Amino acid sequence: MFPASLLPLAFLLPFAAVPVTADTYDMVMEYAGQNFFDDWTFYNNFDNLTNGDVVFLSASEALSSRLAFVDTTTNNAIMQVDNSSTVVYNDKRNSVRLQTNVRYGVGSVWIADMLHVPYGCSVWPAWWSNAPDWPTGGEIDTFEGVNMVTNSQMGLHTLAGCTVTGQNQSSTLLNSTDCSYLDNSNQGCITTDPDPASYGAAFAAAGGGVFVTEFATTGISVWFFSRADVPAAITANSSSIDTSTLGVPVGNWPSTSCSSSEFFEPQNLIFDITLCGDFAGATTVFAETCSGVCYNDFVLGNGSNYDTAYFEVASVRVFSKEGTNTIVQASAAPRTVPAAALGVALSTLAVAAVAALL
Template sequence: MRTGYAFLVTLSLSLIQSASALFFLKDQWIGDDFFQGWNWETENDPTHGRVNYVSQAEAISKNLTYVEDDVFFMRADDWSFLNSSSRGRDSIRISSVNAYDDALFVLDLRHMPQGCSTWPAFWTLSQAGPWPNGGEIDIIEGVNLNTDNQATLHTTPMCMMPPDTLRHQAGRTITTNCDTSVNFNTGCGVSFPDSKPSYGMPFNIAGGGIFAALKWRFGIQVWFWPRDEAPPEVRDGVVKEEPLFPGFGWGSPAADFPVYPGFCDYDTHFNAHEMVFDLTFCGDWAGNAWAGSGCGGGTCENFVDNNPSAFAEAYWAINSLRVYTPLFPFP
């Protein structure tokens, strides 16, 4: 079985670096572009966070979202004390109008939300759904005072990942069963290497960086680079006429999720995905991890209610987001 795994992983990598992996710029968002092509969601948080997601109009009126020098900002309320009967602290959750099947997502991020009780994420999920049908890919995710990013898949049953020895990645495998119905929906996660500032305060002190996530039927990979280490084609972007070869010369991804029949068949578990940015507080992960977070005593919810100034760094600052798709769909 190990030999079969190794062969399939090697095959996947060779396909990624082949000339057939020719992608072109499909959509991009810089600055004010984010006010078009995105749904501003206001429903109750499905992860049970202490959060009040607001509409685009309310976010603009409260200065929770704005653009400066072509950088798009989304942030939490950092001035209000909350009544215990309120839904939670004002924040933002947006999802893309468009969905993508085979695609490369490249996010140039200057700053991500950080701090106690925070749970920010940039992720993709099936637009057709209902969740978890069609899968979920968490590209950026962490809680509280974490300093290493985690990438995770969440799927319907029968999607397993091989061990680290049979995966071409720089990160560390946390769990291997992607099925949402087991292990309290932890999914199959990979922690990024400590050697690069991929999350939270270290990421922000370093001035951010670039994430690239490749989603296609030959596998799902996520790369991260500090900005000055990123390949020029992702650091500077490309025009539509210039093709991009995902993974070619990029080195090992931080997280590698091989997909193949019998272990995690792509067509069974994944389809066209929309993108999501959100920032919640406490909830199913940050709240449950609160006791061991190093954030002090009391409850996570009380912290959110009574410490508005603690959320001064709870914001996204996005330089650009680009989506590339293949010239021809893969069979």
């Protein structure tokens, strides 16, 4: 969720045809329906993290202004940029950034089913995770887009010493192999999804899709499935998931030269939408797909530029490998979890008091 150029691509990888080593995981948490927003913390501050031209609202402000709400017709969660207020010069536009109250450690899988992702000139959305003391504890970007590009990207950001070798992934579009936040202005080790339906208008036209993140001792993997290609292992809404049935991931960062256990701590899952900032507003990046001046020509004014700047999410489901301390801190017991999976959740609950990232 930090600056990294989508184009040009630095490397081409050969297509990998062998699935990544996998495991079976049991569901421990579900964010869905009318209770979707119950266990999240909203940032409640201007964007002092990536210098975006937004103010991230508190939970009460976001809900009352309907920048975060559950659509009663579809039961899907909506998170969006303010598209109705008039913003004058030197002011910022309202938006949302929220993270789970629970952190998930090695031995976790999280699956996000989305119908729509934010896009448009100046728009910088992400579905990602990090540990509270970033860059210590690392960052996993499952989905990130910017402006009007046609493909999303995924990747890692870590302390120095994490590099990528031996990747087993379907994408041949590898931007970089050094994950250190100190390298290449914190570009991270980024892979671009070759599927044009992974972002923007094409994502919406395809009915959205599903992002799967596996945070395992053997490495980190990300899958993206456009709606028509979502496998039965996911559409069945089972209380368990076997990642070996998902095929080759789009992006893979094996532990061979970047140990998941060494460089990554339990992660808060995060949705956010900022505007302009270090990435979308960078002159060269903005000019790739948009014209004009990012803040002046898009953030300012009546907000009609942001009619497509919203997430629509059907669910986020989190799974755990039995025997791991997956849930580090929770504000409430897992909801809507089958009895068998709940037993795993309770057996893996650790009571360590870990401060959440504000």
